[in-house]
Amino acid sequence: MALFTKKEFAEKCGMMTKNLSVYVGRGQVIVRDDKLIDDSDPINQSFLQKHSSKIMTSDEEAEIIERVNSVTRKINLELSEMADSEDSSGDLGGIPSYKVSEQLLKYLDTKKREKEVLLLEIKRQKLEGEVIPSELIPPVILQMNHSLMTEIKNELEEVLRTITNKHRITHTELSEYRRMVTDSLNSGASKAAASAKASIQALISEYSEKRGVGERN
Structure with missing residues (x-):
């Protein structure tokens, strides 16, 4: 006893x-x-x-934490690769990339030398309505980032449910793991959004006239 x-x-x-x-x-x-x-x-x-019998061993808990950390590292890596990709901007008004890389610096240097020609082309595009309004670009990127994080969060929720069923984790433990995942996702989303917004604004400023390039008259 x-x-x-x-x-x-x-x-x-x-x-x-x-x-x-x-x-x-x-x-x-x-x-x-x-x-x-x-x-x-x-x-x-x-x-x-x-x-x-529901209490996890230290090895089981370590395994779950490692799986959560592994998924978090994968998310951060994908966000980093997305930011580094030279093709990540698609056709967003001719913006070549998010991050100012060595290749982009060379690209911008070339464009500076052709500034007069570029401004004339921009004016022509404005008259023909071909230039995407600059204020539309950040919301598009942020929406894409939000959609990506939502899908990743849904997948992680499935992982947590699977682990919960397998190990019979208590609600308190599940809440703690869910908080860890949510904090990591929010941190990654904030960093990605800030990085994308800053890069886009820098590039828009580089290509804009003082009164704003890309806005239709």
Whole structure:
């Protein structure tokens, strides 16, 4: 026979003391008059066996954390590659890339030398309505970033559900892992959005006249 305080018994069952108190109130855990819990009591013994089996081993917990970290690293890598890609901007008004790389610097240097020709071409495009309004570009990029993060979050939620079913993780533990994933996603999304916005604004400024290039008259 072993006697435990509520806190000790709760830890053995893998839950918080306040959660154990709920089970005590329901009569699923018996507390003695001296406020100790006897694990040899049949009711307490059954409760302990049921809930201690749900506690993950340190190796299992490490595996889950590593899987979450692995997915987070993959997300950050994909965002980084997206920012570094020379083709990532598509046909957004002729903007060649997000990040000012060595190739882009050479490209801009060439364009500076052809500035007069470029301005004439821009004026022609403005008259013909061919230039995309510059104020539309950042929202498009941010929407793309939001959609990407939403899809990744949905996939990660499926991973967490699978892990929860396999290891019978408690709601408290699931909430903690979900918080870790959400924090990582929010951090990655904020950095990606800020980087994309800054790069786009820099490029728009480089190609704009003082009164704004790309806005239809």
